[in-house]
Amino acid sequence: MQYIYLHGFASSPKSAKAQDIGDRFAKIQTKLKIPDLNAGNFFQLTITRQLTQVALEFPNDSVPITLIGSSLGGLISAYLGQKYPQVQRLVLLAPAFGFLSHWLPKLGDEELQRWQQEKQLMIYHYGEGRSLPLSYNFVTDATQYQEKILQRPIPTLILHGKQDEVIPITASRNFARLRPWVELVELDSDHSLGNVTQEIWQAICLFCQLP
Incomplete structure (x- = not known):
């Protein structure tokens, strides 16, 4: 089994x-790949890329994969699970279902129009600790992805905070309600899930049958 974490x-x-999940995997001597999805070019970031x-x-086709995805990484994981049969399990941490519908209204109409006109917008990048430009292609690319196609019955664990201020827990509730193969665990936390790391790890170990 290959484990991959998507930030x-x-x-x-x-x-x-x-880092927390990576350290915990290291302690049980299990390899966890954590690719950098910025790929050295945040400006050109899209879901497709x-x-x-x-x-x-992904390793060769015979190796099963478990994807662990956080927020937008959770949404990416769900689309990969739909497309690739070798993805055999998903763990989604506050997955960004309905990402554009939650995020764009927070920007406001003026900011959105400016982004369309100028083709780029400064976004605070937590990984870099500074603001970086992001192309409007991010939005146009994202609009082509419709979550209703996510129908492959792949064992899925969702961990989502009830006080999530970025992606409301209703997004995960709605997703899980229509898909009996999805288990939703609601946690007393916000989008960062920073206060429930131990609970998350226990849930991952149980779901993935880790030692």
Whole structure:
């Protein structure tokens, strides 16, 4: 089994969650790949580019894969699970279902129009600790992805905070309600899930049958 962790939007493999889970995998001597989805070019980031990049990380077809994805990385994981049969399990941490519908209204109409006109917008990048430009292609690319196609019955564990201020827990509730193969665990936390790292690890170990 190959384990791959996908970090969130404007984040990096050095994020607190990625580091915590990476350290826990190391302690049980199990390899966890954590690719950098910024790929050295945050400006050109799109969902399509991330899907292509992660698929290139997959080992040969005979090796089953478990994807662990945080926020936008969770959404990417779900699309990869739909497309590639060798993805046999998903663990989604506050997955960014309905990402554009939650994020764009927060930007406001003026900011959105400016982004369309100027073709780039400065976004605070948590991984870099500074603002970086992001191409409007990110939005146009994302609009082509419709979550209703995510129908492959792949064993899926969702861990989502009830006080999530970025992606409301209703997004995961709605996703799980229509898919009996999805288990949703609601946690007393926000989008960062920073106060429930031990609970998350226990849930991952149980779901993935880790030692």
